[in-house]
Amino acid sequence: MSASQEGKRLLNAVHGALIFGRRVGALADALAAAIPHGATRVLDLGCGDGQVAKALMQRRPELNIEGVDVFVRPKTHIPVTRYDGETLPFADDLFDCVTIVDVLHHTDEPAKVLTEAARVARGSVVVKDHLREGFAAGPTLRLMDWVGNRGHDVRLPYNYLDAKEWANAFAQAGLAEVSRREKLGLYAVPLNLFFERRLHFVSRLAHINRV
Numbered sequence: 001m002s003a004s005q006e007g008k009r010l011l012n013a014v015h016g017a018l019i020f021g022r023r024v025g026a027l028a029d030a031l032a033a034a035i036p037h038g039a040t041r042v043l044d045l046g047c048g049d050g051q052v053a054k055a056l057m058q059r060r061p062e063l064n065i066e067g068v069d070v071f072v073r074p075k076t077h078i079p080v081t082r083y084d085g086e087t088l089p090f091a092d093d094l095f096d097c098v099t100i101v102d103v104l105h106h107t108d109e110p111a112k113v114l115t116e117a118a119r120v121a122r123g124s125v126v127v128k129d130h131l132r133e134g135f136a137a138g139p140t141l142r143l144m145d146w147v148g149n150r151g152h153d154v155r156l157p158y159n160y161l162d163a164k165e166w167a168n169a170f171a172q173a174g175l176a177e178v179s180r181r182e183k184l185g186l187y188a189v190p191l192n193l194f195f196e197r198r199l200h201f202v203s204r205l206a207h208i209n210r211v
Contacts, residue, residue: 027184044065045100047069103129130201
């Protein structure tokens, strides 16, 4: 094993021990609260290995979640379809809800990804992402992103948006925010004092022409 591979392995092990397990549970709790009751078929856009989706279905057993990602990992916890990062391989209005968890800041044009999510969602689009607001928000988010993703070779464009930019991206996709939660409990004390703040949100979005 090369020094680079060993470094990534160590980084992943530390992140997994200190952060990942708690993060999965906290995200599943927030998503379970955000997805409207009555939804059953859900698409997890950019699902990774599907651990968050699996935890979400444990909290909401009526949900049937499948994933889509540009890279399908060798082992996944839910069925995953590969896509090209631009056009989702699904018909219009096929899903009751689409979730997008910590994906949009890895893209160059979040509004385009949101537009595709809106196309295949007849109901809500639920987004968990970062908010570039407050003291040293940009550098803090870069650090979190690097620690959590460098070991998995995830693309890191560090494309964090502020509140106005998020509102514009939602509007371009024909979506409007109907609920938001910022206190997610992703980090234990004292890490939450530095890494939580107002840097994270979960928003439920609805089609503007259907609100």
